[in-house]
Amino acid sequence: MAESDLLAPLHNIVGQYERESLDKVNDLRLAQSVVLGIIILTILIEAFIIFRPMVDKVSRYASKLQRDANFDYLSGLLNRRAFQIIAQQSIGAGHRYNRQLSLIMLDIDFFKRINDSYGHEVGDSAIKHVSNILKAESRESDCVARIGGEEFVLLLPDTDRDGAEKLANKLRIKVSESPLVANNDEIEITLSGGVASVRLEDKNIEIALSDADEALYRAKRNGRNQVQLA
Incomplete structure (x- = not known):
């Protein structure tokens, strides 16, 4: 009986510890998800700010090369x-x-x-x-x-x-x-x-x-x- 009285509280303590550990793991996963979302959002913003102008510049340069290949620089007519x-x-x-x-x-x-x-x-x-x-x-x-x-x-x-x-x-x-x-x-x-x-x-x-x-x-x-x- 003494053993039974001792195991019941111990079982409760272990269960409470497991629940608290699971809650902490879930909180940690949530934090990781938030951090990952922030990282992805930061990368997207940086890509938009940095690479979008670069893409536009390359596109304009390609258009200029195409025009230079087809048009006379002085007259503006076809070459x-x-x-x-x-x-x-x-x-x-x-x-x-x-x-x-x-x-x-x-x-x-x-x-x-x-x-x-x-x-x-x-x-x-x-x-x-x-x-x-x-x-x-x-x-x-x-x-x-x-x-x-x-x-x-x-x-x-x-x-x-x-x-x-x-x-x-x-x-x-x-x-x-x-x-x-x-x-x-x-x-x-x-x-x-x-x-x-x-x-x-x-x-x-x-x-x-x-x-x-x-x-x-x-x-x-x-x-x-x-x-x-x-």
Whole structure:
């Protein structure tokens, strides 16, 4: 009986100790969960604060690289590489849908004289001036590119050679009537142009470019400030 009287209180004490230990373990687990949540939240906040601007910066840099790869830095027009890609796509569409495709090649007359007389900064301004006119006076569907120092090309979908000639003369007249103002001087700028059509059998744009280039230099030889047909 004495043993029984002794074991009952001891059993109660052990049970109470186990309950208190379990409560402490649960409290410790809760504390660990809270601390872990705080750590995760801190990491997320740091990632948002630190890495988000870094990702945005990388994204902007990638966009700039893509733009630099496709656009001419001075004129803001497409460069030769981008023009070649678009031209190839346009030729493919022309073959599939039997669409007419023409191009205009334009060159600033006496550009070296502008550079020599007014300096290279004014020469750069002349290129920008002409580029802005070409872009403003062409359609959204037209591809306008700078493919050389003072040489430009326009690719015109759904346009025959006569339509391209009309646009070329329109651009030529617009430029001649819009002098560049630089250093309080009005500098007259004129363009010579060559027009060619892309034939259905053409596999790439090079033949039409060569035809337009030949017509352009014929315009140069005949006195400049004019458009010739290939």
